[in-house]
Amino acid sequence: MYMRDIEPLCKTDNLHLLGQGLLFKQATVYVDDPAGASGVTGNITFTKTDSGVTVSGTVSGLKEGKHGFHIHALGDLSGGCTSTGGHFNPTNLTHGSPDDKNRHIGDLGNIVADASGVAKIEISDTLIDLEGENSIIGRGVVVHEGEDDLGKGGYEDSLTTGHAGGRLACGVVGILA
Amino acid sequence: MSATKIEFAVQMTCDACVDAVKKSLENVSGVKNVDVDLKTGSVVVDSNLPIAEVQKKLESTGRKVVIKGQAGSLAAVCILEAGIQGVKGVVRFIQPLPEVCVVDGTIDGLKPGHHQISIHEYGDISKEYENVGDVYNPSSTKNGRIYGDVGTVMVSNNGRIDFRLEDEVIKISDIIGRSLVVTDKTEKPSKRIAAGIIARSAGLFQNPKTICACDGVTIWDETSKPKSTL
Numbered sequence A: 001m002y003m004r005d006i007e008p009l010c011k012t013d014n015l016h017l018l019g020q021g022l023l024f025k026q027a028t029v030y031v032d033d034p035a036g037a038s039g040v041t042g043n044i045t046f047t048k049t050d051s052g053v054t055v056s057g058t059v060s061g062l063k064e065g066k067h068g069f070h071i072h073a074l075g076d077l078s079g080g081c082t083s084t085g086g087h088f089n090p091t092n093l094t095h096g097s098p099d100d101k102n103r104h105i106g107d108l109g110n111i112v113a114d115a116s117g118v119a120k121i122e123i124s125d126t127l128i129d130l131e132g133e134n135s136i137i138g139r140g141v142v143v144h145e146g147e148d149d150l151g152k153g154g155y156e157d158s159l160t161t162g163h164a165g166g167r168l169a170c171g172v173v174g175i176l177a
Numbered sequence B: 001m002s003a004t005k006i007e008f009a010v011q012m013t014c015d016a017c018v019d020a021v022k023k024s025l026e027n028v029s030g031v032k033n034v035d036v037d038l039k040t041g042s043v044v045v046d047s048n049l050p051i052a053e054v055q056k057k058l059e060s061t062g063r064k065v066v067i068k069g070q071a072g073s074l075a076a077v078c079i080l081e082a083g084i085q086g087v088k089g090v091v092r093f094i095q096p097l098p099e100v101c102v103v104d105g106t107i108d109g110l111k112p113g114h115h116q117i118s119i120h121e122y123g124d125i126s127k128e129y130e131n132v133g134d135v136y137n138p139s140s141t142k143n144g145r146i147y148g149d150v151g152t153v154m155v156s157n158n159g160r161i162d163f164r165l166e167d168e169v170i171k172i173s174d175i176i177g178r179s180l181v182v183t184d185k186t187e188k189p190s191k192r193i194a195a196g197i198i199a200r201s202a203g204l205f206q207n208p209k210t211i212c213a214c215d216g217v218t219i220w221d222e223t224s225k226p227k228s229t230l
């Protein structure tokens, strides 16, 4: 069963630099429901700008209205959208709106679906990044069933998840050429 | 061979279950240590066996078993999701030592024969393999190996491969967000047949959520039903 075709190699010194040295300009995510139930799909691109990161794309197959939209800490889809963990929160703050000082890095607020179930996304965010501490590369993007109350709904989970309900679609943020 | 520590969630209700779980891994070569915590349903196995093999042994006790996390500050997982229908798999990356990356995977639905596992530059699988770029090779490695050339595995007649490769070139921090591509080498010319993005996953004990072992099944496991997305 176990096969090893490769001889062990010595690591070269310049490999150390790789993690920090590269500057990613763009990233992408394709979201869908790994369990195949919700029918929600979308393509989103993240582009680094001078002032932050622009998030643009579309998500379709939604119910009309607002849907919580977050970066979750992990990109692990081995247990469906559940294994993407909680909101990406390296600064250890409570859940909030993208405009709040007190927010998770992964809090991108809501996306809004029109009557045909399509949400057009055009977000500019100053906190998420494609490198460094706040890098979203390899993490999960999750579209929720309900509206994100931006931490102000007064529910038990308002300050952790924005009371946004189930996870309709998710995907891993990948490096784009 | 360096061992890796993997934490599993196992459905256990009594001390007898703990004994059964321990027994399933007793005298198994490659298993160095087993820690069982009945209260949290956590089983930590220190071994150099493929994860799927340890999982199978645990499941032989008749219990549902879910992988919860793996040791190392940074861990990664890749679900093969783009490509030929029927090819499904999960590949995990664990760095038990700074200079060793363990690549551990199970892939189903392959043709018997040699298959190449490689890491490609870009994590864009929206057009299956068109946008994944070249095999990742940022700088030459010492004896000429291409960085992203993880290795070749031999698929047996049932179309499934469980593999565990130890790699001294790969660093998890370098490959997150890129893609893993499986190439069928039995075809001439060889053909890319599956791809997935390399994602961040929980390290050992970092997964805060208790996964209900009752329905926490891996989504592609042919023996179990997919679970809901909630």
Ligand SMILES: [Cu+2]
Residues within 6 Å of the ligand: A068, A069, A070, A071, A072, A087, A142, A144, A164
């Ligand atoms: Cu979320």
Ligand SMILES: [Zn+2]
Residues within 6 Å of the ligand: A070, A087, A094, A095, A096, A103, A104, A106, A107, A160, A161, A162
């Ligand atoms: Zn949040």
